[in-house]
Amino acid sequence: MTKISRFLLAGAGCLALAGLAACEDNAGTAGWVDVDEAVTTPAAEPDQDAGERVSTREQHFDAFGYYLPFEPLQFGNWRLDNVFIAPSSDFEAWEAGGRRDEMPFGPVFVDFSDVNSPTGTNELGGEYHTVTTRVQADYYYLADGAFTFEGIDPELGTVIIDGALHGDVVRAGDSQRPAFTGGVEVGGERIRNISLRWYGGD
Structure with a gap:
């Protein structure tokens, strides 16, 4: 079951978004993730007789970081703030059944802000919205070259992120080039x- 928390954000900093523009929706087109420059390795198709898919990752690829839109991505009144991917050590602990108290949302999650909610100001003077939603992955596939996230929120509905994770950008700690390209x-x-850029946190 997906664990979803809706909470008041009391003092988190607001991360700056700058750069590339997102293309408009084309919901009627099959194969909607269409990134010319990306070479993706799709997640394995589930066995229809095997029940739920099992989340998997490339064992020696550490993609730790926050992935931030270059330009605002908004769905109704909800803005996508960041995609978080934990370090490999946290994945290992989680997959072994540990860290449930320390990582209630698992090693991969997506944060959204309600842009119609009240705003606050953090200690650095940045503005943030006080109502947010965090969506945990029901399923993820993580590798150098591919990333898939699927989760469900009772208000947002199904959240899917699918495309290419660029390992060279992540390993270089480069926040100027796209670290992820794909669709949401x-x-x-x-x-x-x-496009999402990589950010290593404070």
């Missing part, structure tokens, strides 16, 4: 050809 779908609304 929230509650049936699709945005294609988006």
Whole structure:
């Protein structure tokens, strides 16, 4: 079961977004993740007789970081703030059944802010929205060259992120080039050809 928390953000900093524009939705087109420059390795198709898919990752690829839109990505009143991927050591602990108290949302999650909610100001003077939603992955596939996230929120609906994770950018700690290119779908609304930049945190 997906664990979803809706909470008031009391003092988190607001991360700056700058750069590339996201292309408009083309919901009627099959194969909606359409990134010319990306070479993706798709996740294995599930065995229809095997029940739920099992989340998997490339064992020696550490993609730790926050992945931030170059330009705002908004679905209704909800703005995608970041995708978080934990370090390999946290994945190992989680997959072994540990860290459930320390990592209630697992090693991969997506944060959204309600842009209609009140705003606050953090200690650095940045503005943030006080109502947020964090969506945990029901399924993830993580590798150098590919990333898939699927989760569900009772208000947002199904959240899908699928495309190419660029390991060379991540390993270089480069926050100027796209670290992820692909598509995002929230509650049936699709945005294609988006880019996320890597951020290592404070």
